[in-house]
Amino acid sequence: MPTDTTPASLMSEAADHMLTFTAAITDTELDRPTPCPDMNVAALLAHVDGLSQAFAAAARKDFGPLTSTPPDPTQSRLSPAWRDELRRHVRDLSDSWNDPAAWDGMTQAGGVELPAEVMGMVALSELVLHGWDVARAADITFDIPDEILQVVFDFHHPPQPQEERDGMFGPVVEVPDDAPLVDRLAGLAGRDPRWPQGM
Numbered sequence: 001m002p003t004d005t006t007p008a009s010l011m012s013e014a015a016d017h018m019l020t021f022t023a024a025i026t027d028t029e030l031d032r033p034t035p036c037p038d039m040n041v042a043a044l045l046a047h048v049d050g051l052s053q054a055f056a057a058a059a060r061k062d063f064g065p066l067t068s069t070p071p072d073p074t075q076s077r078l079s080p081a082w083r084d085e086l087r088r089h090v091r092d093l094s095d096s097w098n099d100p101a102a103w104d105g106m107t108q109a110g111g112v113e114l115p116a117e118v119m120g121m122v123a124l125s126e127l128v129l130h131g132w133d134v135a136r137a138a139d140i141t142f143d144i145p146d147e148i149l150q151v152v153f154d155f156h157h158p159p160q161p162q163e164e165r166d167g168m169f170g171p172v173v174e175v176p177d178d179a180p181l182v183d184r185l186a187g188l189a190g191r192d193p194r195w196p197q198g199m
Helices: 007-023 041-060 082-097 116-137 146-156 181-188
Strands: 106-109 112-115
Touching (some): 007 041, 007 082, 007 116, 007 146, 041 116, 082 116, 106 116, 112 116, 116 146, 116 181, 146 181
Antiparallel strands (some): 106 112
16 A cells, blocks of 8 residues: 555545445335345434444544444434435545544444544445445446545454344355455455346
8 A cells, every 4th residue: 555545545546436336226226125224214314324434533533423323224314305405415525524523532433432543444444345335236346446445344244143133234244265355345245246146
């Protein structure tokens, strides 16, 4: 990885990719299934919008309902103005973590308190993994660079015991060690790289 690459710069690039993926979604694709169980594209986009607001608040240490409430994707509803709102909230997420102070001290998101530097990596992971979900659901090329994928892979590897992953990731999907990094990351995060063939 280049020496001038920072977690904040990776976050910004991952946000750019997320917005590229979501901008390609058409209204007719909102009912499509996604790699996330029980979530169609509309629910997934609503979840991404909500987590973007929560992690932006976590970066600013702006504690309140956005940071103290665990996410419930089943209750997520996509606003009629979702395109503008999602673009604004994902950009705000990226901008908030671009402040060096965001990575200092402790912070909170989803009712969980963590060191800010760890929470920032969780936010990056959410952008990358849900970017994969969106791209796969809409049959969009997932072209996030390996340098970002490697950082997220290393953050989650080795995987925690499944009882600690429940509610965040499904069971690890075994992927060959010589498979592409994107497939190994998907499997590590409980996603089947062959989706939707195996759905």
